[in-house]
Amino acid sequence: MSEEPRVGVFICHCGLNIAARVDVKAVSEYAKTLPNVVVSHDYVFMCSTVGQELIKEEIKKHNLNRIVVAACSPSMHEPTFRAAIESAGLNKYLLEMANIREHCSWAHSDKEAATEKAKDLVRMAVAKARLLEPLEEIEFQASPTALVLGGGVAGMRAAIDLAEYGFNVYLVEKSPTLGGRAALTGWLESDKRGADVVNNLINKIAENKNIQVFTNAELIEFSGFPGNFTAKIRVNPRYVNERCVLCGECEAECPIEVANEYQYGLSRRKAIFFPFKAAYPPMYVIDQRVCIRCGECVKACRYDAINLNKQPAILELKVGALIIATGYDPYQPPKGEYAYGLHSNIITLFQLERLLDKDGPTQGKLIIGGSIPRRIAFILCVGSRNTTPNSRNYCSRMCCTSTLTNAIKIKERYPSTDVYVLYQDINTYGNDESLYEQAGEKLVKFVKFEDPPVVDIGPEGLVIEVREVTIQEDISIPVDAIVLSVGMVPRRDVTDLISITRVSCGSEGFLREAHLKLNPVEAPTSGIFLAGAVTGPKNIIESIRAGSASASKVAALLSKGKVKAEPFTAIVNEERCSGCRICIGICPYKAITLREVDGRKVAYVEKALCMGCGTCSATCPSGAMQQYSFKDRQIIEQTIAAIRR
């Protein structure tokens, strides 16, 4: 653009969010003194329809060709203001935002200092805006295919929804079966189990032609951009094929026995095993970590369904979007925490749910240490809310509800068993508040603690010593069994996933959403979506909801067949370029090559590959490589304006 910049500055009050700490009138007056600023306004909500109309009218009235909006973070309303100026006929990249809310009014209480800072931020934005150039978004074809990682309730729901929208879905599950944690845990209304929901979802997946399921499979590489990702997955062999009829004769012959993770260690399984009743695909599987390859199972199989020589397969999948729904791990108490691991009658909430499940190791009978406990106590917040040195900061949300549901079930099935619930606070949020009343009616005894209870293993059995804070007395509760209501923690292998997909995590290790309220199922990286407990503790219903939500977001991205990307790519000044190749080595996307122009070799940027990091621009020794919207001159002018008043 060769024409003289005509800058319009628009200062937002954001109600009182900005105006209470920043003298917006003074900032607006100040903006009028800056070079090329033609007009400056302040308004109570610039993002409102009226505010946007003001911008549009002023663009037309004053023939503005650069716009500065001083308001919230660009991550909040940059799209809003881009759309506004575009509808007034300006190229949408001729907008620069000054972040005077998150970076200023919300962070500084001294009005004078905050106002001065806001002026500086506006001056910096104007300095950059004067040098902005019109740009066009880059458009790519989008693959109508999604990759869903994780075959739990969130991932399955997402896969089904996407398939119903008409997309192809690859559903990749690390373990040998779909189902996830909900197949083993969780009560929904009345006697409906998590497993019942899982079965329902599995049936839908089994009959849907648009969904291709890979179990025993994991993501090992991920690259590309929205609409055009390449995912490499490794499918580990299960050594058993579709001819398997689940007769179980292999299992009977297998000499290897290990703790059964599908019963949380309450029973044993063989090296060749079938995970649980509704497991999908319905085939046995060999746990290669423990198999000694003795061949007894092969001999026992009458259907030629077992092949011990099967090798892992590496597949490359082209996908338009990725949904990460890999879930959580239950908190594992270290040995000795509340005497866990020191006495076999101390179990976790997850183990208790296996015992109460009709498909569990005791067919639903509450048998702990050989008998039905007459007195059983739950300890809440194990691993959560800083109760012990090893625990996390956060509340795991579902443990209170789950504890009370199970306490009520125990009282219903074994009315003579005394049930104690030791708690700091009871957070049976939402409709589950009624559980608290029900538990009270069933005479579940609530004991409130501030300091964590101490579990003693005495000659007579287990005794809980606790200071009851409502009656301010130290009490001893002899019990037959203790259930530790453990919370949810990030999966141990989530760090691998983070390095493969480059999504980010919060301080607790759960994956982070782009914005908790505005983009709750989107990763900060576009084209990647998050569903279920991978972003933090969620119950089954919330996870299913997030699965559906993420599917609709993927559909919105891929349904047009094309995706758009920000045009902040690198651009070469061919006259300046000496062909030194430094940029070629430094580009993480292999987007730069040399090509011959007028007899000289110069750098060439493949726009479709350039992701717009700008590392080449910073590295170019001759200033030939630049980045659109982040050119050297633009950043330097902004830097000068940051200091020079």
Added chain:
Amino acid sequence: MSDNNYEPRIVVFACNWCTYAAVDLAGTSRMQYPPNVRVIRVMCSGRIDPQFVLTAFKQGADGVIVAGCHPPSDCHYISGNIKALRRYTLFRRLLDELGIEKERFRLEWISASEANKWVKVVNEMVEDLKRLGPIKIEVGVV
């Protein structure tokens, strides 16, 4: 060393994905910190050319922070942060040659969730710079 009213000026070059978002989060969480910082957003810490930092000092910035996503693997662009790390490890030696005290330049890794780290870094730097006093730099050196 300096008078009590001296307020250092700090220019921050922050990547869009981690540190800029952390500064946003600090604001959203209403964390309070000294208003001496001016943040310039780039897409990646790999984009931050040493000439930007030198420009800031030349203009009279008392301190400069270059900030991005945690190495090795948090970078949105695979390895821009690693390139920034290498670049600014060398750059520090240059500052020494120019007589710019090492406290005036910080390379920080602040993830989008580490608003508290951002606040800590700003507090520390403002304190350091107040102790050092205004930058003394001969125009023409950089």
